[in-house]
Amino acid sequence: MKRVYNFSAGPAILPEAVLKEAAAEMLDYQDSGMSVMEMSHRSKIYQGIIDEAEKDLRTLLNIPNNYKVLFLQGGATTQFSMVPMNLMKHKKADYIITGQWATKAYEEALKYVDAKIVASSKDKNFNYIPDCSNLDIRDDADYVYMCDNNTIFGTKFKNLPNTKGKILVNDASSSFLSEPMDVTKYGIIFAGAQKNVGPAGTVIVIIREDLITKDLEKYVPIMLRYDIHAENGSMYNTPPTYGIYLCGKVFKWLLNLGGLEAIEKINIEKANLLYDYIDQSKMFYGTVDKASRSLMNVCFKSTSEALDELFIKEAKQEGFDNLKGYRTVGGMRASIYNAMPMEGIKALVAFMARFEEKYGENHA
Amino acid sequence: MKRVYNFSAGPAILPEAVLKEAAAEMLDYQDSGMSVMEMSHRSKIYQGIIDEAEKDLRTLLNIPNNYKVLFLQGGATTQFSMVPMNLMKHKKADYIITGQWATKAYEEALKYVDAKIVASSKDKNFNYIPDCSNLDIRDDADYVYMCDNNTIFGTKFKNLPNTKGKILVNDASSSFLSEPMDVTKYGIIFAGAQKNVGPAGTVIVIIREDLITKDLEKYVPIMLRYDIHAENGSMYNTPPTYGIYLCGKVFKWLLNLGGLEAIEKINIEKANLLYDYIDQSKMFYGTVDKASRSLMNVCFKSTSEALDELFIKEAKQEGFDNLKGYRTVGGMRASIYNAMPMEGIKALVAFMARFEEKYGENHA
Numbered sequence: 132m133k134r135v136y137n138f139s140a141g142p143a144i145l146p147e148a149v150l151k152e153a154a155a156e157m158l159d160y161q162d163s164g165m166s167v168m169e170m171s172h173r174s175k176i177y178q179g180i181i182d183e184a185e186k187d188l189r190t191l192l193n194i195p196n197n198y199k200v201l202f203l204q205g206g207a208t209t210q211f212s213m214v215p216m217n218l219m220k221h222k223k224a225d226y227i228i229t230g231q232w233a234t235k236a237y238e239e240a241l242k243y244v245d246a247k248i249v250a251s252s253k254d255k256n257f258n259y260i261p262d263c264s265n266l267d268i269r270d271d272a273d274y275v276y277m278c279d280n281n282t283i284f285g286t287k288f289k290n291l292p293n294t295k296g297k298i299l300v301n302d303a304s305s306s307f308l309s310e311p312m313d314v315t316k317y318g319i320i321f322a323g324a325q326k327n328v329g330p331a332g333t334v335i336v337i338i339r340e341d342l343i344t345k346d347l348e349k350y351v352p353i354m355l356r357y358d359i360h361a362e363n364g365s366m367y368n369t370p371p372t373y374g375i376y377l378c379g380k381v382f383k384w385l386l387n388l389g390g391l392e393a394i395e396k397i398n399i400e401k402a403n404l405l406y407d408y409i410d411q412s413k414m415f416y417g418t419v420d421k422a423s424r425s426l427m428n429v430c431f432k433s434t435s436e437a438l439d440e441l442f443i444k445e446a447k448q449e450g451f452d453n454l455k456g457y458r459t460v461g462g463m464r465a466s467i468y469n470a471m472p473m474e475g476i477k478a479l480v481a482f483m484a485r486f487e488e489k490y491g492e493n494h495a
Numbered sequence: 496m497k498r499v500y501n502f503s504a505g506p507a508i509l510p511e512a513v514l515k516e517a518a519a520e521m522l523d524y525q526d527s528g529m530s531v532m533e534m535s536h537r538s539k540i541y542q543g544i545i546d547e548a549e550k551d552l553r554t555l556l557n558i559p560n561n562y563k564v565l566f567l568q569g570g571a572t573t574q575f576s577m578v579p580m581n582l583m584k585h586k587k588a589d590y591i592i593t594g595q596w597a598t599k600a601y602e603e604a605l606k607y608v609d610a611k612i613v614a615s616s617k618d619k620n621f622n623y624i625p626d627c628s629n630l631d632i633r634d635d636a637d638y639v640y641m642c643d644n645n646t647i648f649g650t651k652f653k654n655l656p657n658t659k660g661k662i663l664v665n666d667a668s669s670s671f672l673s674e675p676m677d678v679t680k681y682g683i684i685f686a687g688a689q690k691n692v693g694p695a696g697t698v699i700v701i702i703r704e705d706l707i708t709k710d711l712e713k714y715v716p717i718m719l720r721y722d723i724h725a726e727n728g729s730m731y732n733t734p735p736t737y738g739i740y741l742c743g744k745v746f747k748w749l750l751n752l753g754g755l756e757a758i759e760k761i762n763i764e765k766a767n768l769l770y771d772y773i774d775q776s777k778m779f780y781g782t783v784d785k786a787s788r789s790l791m792n793v794c795f796k797s798t799s800e801a802l803d804e805l806f807i808k809e810a811k812q813e814g815f816d817n818l819k820g821y822r823t824v825g826g827m828r829a830s831i832y833n834a835m836p837m838e839g840i841k842a843l844v845a846f847m848a849r850f851e852e853k854y855g856e857n858h859a
Binding site: 132133134135137139140141142143144145147150151153154155157158159162163164165166168169170171172174204205206207208209211212213216239242243323325329330331332333348349350352353354355367368369370371372373374377450452453 | 496497498499501503504505506507508509511514515517518519521522523526527528529530532533534535536538568569570571572573575576577580603606607687689693694695696697712713714716717718719731732733734735736737738741814816817
């Protein structure tokens with residue numbers, strides 16, 4: 132069996148221990164005589180799996196009782212519609228635009244509400260997080276929207292925006308479970324599983340109960356109503372059962388590691404190792420504001436596009452996959468989610484040093 | 496490793512060969528050094544997987560070029576909203592109500608269009624398929640809606656409704672790929688994967704190209720637009736990559752068996768074996784009209800509810816799982832999808848005979 136160092140931005144690397152367990156249980160989960168993907172979602176055994184997943188997620192994030200945890204489908208993109216559809220009262224919402232996904236969320240919200248951009252880093256191709264300490268939040272805004280970690284650009288909020296008392300909605304897809312979060316600061320947190328948690332096809336929503344309402348426009352599709360999913364324990368229809376099972380395994384893996392404080396420490400060490408190398412390099416440089424750097428997605432470039440291309444090609448040959456940056460940014464991006472082991476970063480840094488030695492200006 | 500005979504109505508039994516392959520490839524798919532669930536959906540290798548799945552599905556169903564195949568999320572329930580949202584022009588739609596799912600589809604459609612029930616078998620708790628040869632279809636109906644196989648009640652259309660030239664929309668979830676279908680008879684066919692095709696979390700939509708339009712109400716969420724998914728090859732956002740990979744494996748398994756004509760022949764043999772036993776039994780009887788019997792979901796009862804309960808309990812002890820009927824029907828339901836082997840039916844019939852011998856009126 133061959134395993135590469137997979138720096139994909141998502142779907143992304145998963146803990147090898149989790150994949151091994153899943154493979155071993157594929158034909159017979161805990162003596163049930165069937166695969167988890169063959170189980171009725173209404174069976175006791177599957178209810179046990181989803182309940183355990185929720186319990187472990189609540190432990191990891193210390194989720195208060197007045198928040199519901201929902202395991203849904205349709206990715207973060209479906210949340211772009213669900214958030215305005217379900218939260219709108221005054222039909223006004225204030226958006227902080229720090230990248231492509233926040234932009235898409237804003238554009239979708241315009242269908243339903245008077246969405247207003249209250250901060251943006253578009254002026255510098257989203258290479259920094261704007262100061263959000265004193266935004267022009269409207270008094271009757273239904274919520275303030277942010278995207279915590281910007282996968283494409285490699286930036287992350289270090290301080291939460293001052294919402295002036297308004298509900299904060301956070302697309303936390305690519306930083307979810309990479310560090311502790313104070314859930315009580317948010318009205319809604321959502322995250323596509325395919326970055327840090329599990330396979331694509333599951334989106335996790337954590338929502339404060341009082342924000343769940345039945346007083347919705349008639350046109351809201353049944354599957355886009357938080358109340359329906361909350362009332363039915365994420366089982367109004369058949370949920371993505373196998374994906375939830377894998378998320379549950381990742382939650383256990385994190386708990387066994389020591390929880391989110393422990394993984395945060397590891398993530399800081401991993402990111403520092405890579406950023407420190409980049410910062411001293413004469414060939415590579417980081418593409419974002421240092422104060423806004425993501426711990427999950429490390430974006431960097433070399434001295435030329437030709438060299439970037441060569442780097443990506445040689446890296447792949449040596450077992451470092453998916454290092455190409457997003458097309459609107461260029462260069463390289465190393466996504467180093469929870470499951471990327473420290474030795475992957477060490478190996479990458481060593482490879483970068485060899486590459487720099489070979490092709491840098493000082494080479495013989 | 497233990498394997499039971501799993502008669503679950505969905506999520507349901509999958510071919511053991513498919514599960515074995517998936518387990519073997521879990522950590523390293525074809526020497527890529529990663530699991531399919533860890534792959535970027537934008538990678539060449541994953542594009543190869545989804546393209547191959549679509550190609551094989553097109554071969555199986557002989558899908559004409561003027562139909563798009565979409566792999567989406569949100570289950571059939573999301574289709575209940577998407578169908579009216581995307582097809583409405585005159586805002587009128589005619590529904591044939593043959594069970595719970597058709598009812599839910601109709602209720603959802605009422606949000607968007609003037610939906611009218613043109614046939615129903617509710618009068619007899621959906622235990623038959625109504626005559627649909629001469630329905631009162633409206634001249635300006637945007638489409639006629641049907642649910643081919645009714646999982647809960649165990650009925651199936653044997654002849655297609657006469658739509659009088661209107662577009663036919665078919666929820667084929669629980670009969671999909673159990674027999675050949677003439678795709679050209681339909682405007683849209685959709686099917687949740689978790690019955691006959693793969694794990695829950697993927698829904699397959701086959702749609703005639705000319706029905707895909709951009710002329711939609713503003714409120715239609717981006718993820719509920721067929722045009723967006725069709726333009727982006729089911730990758731407007733991250734699709735349920737692992738589920739699609741498994742669907743692809745099931746398509747290959749069917750092709751290797753000889754395609755849909757071959758599986759239909761097997762399915763008829765399997766169902767006949769079970770129905771024939773039931774029909775000659777003095778203890779068990781089928782709950783639906785013989786002319787409307789499903790090949791996939793065989794619903795039956797014994798002479799008393801107490802005996803039903805005992806049967807389900809003893810069956811489980813002997814390795815026949817998920818035989819309990821749906822709560823609104825009671826009794827037993829044996830879902831015998833493509834992946835249920837003939838020996839599973841033979842074993843069940845033998846068990847039923849032993850049970851009848853033990854508890855029947857004629858027992859010693």
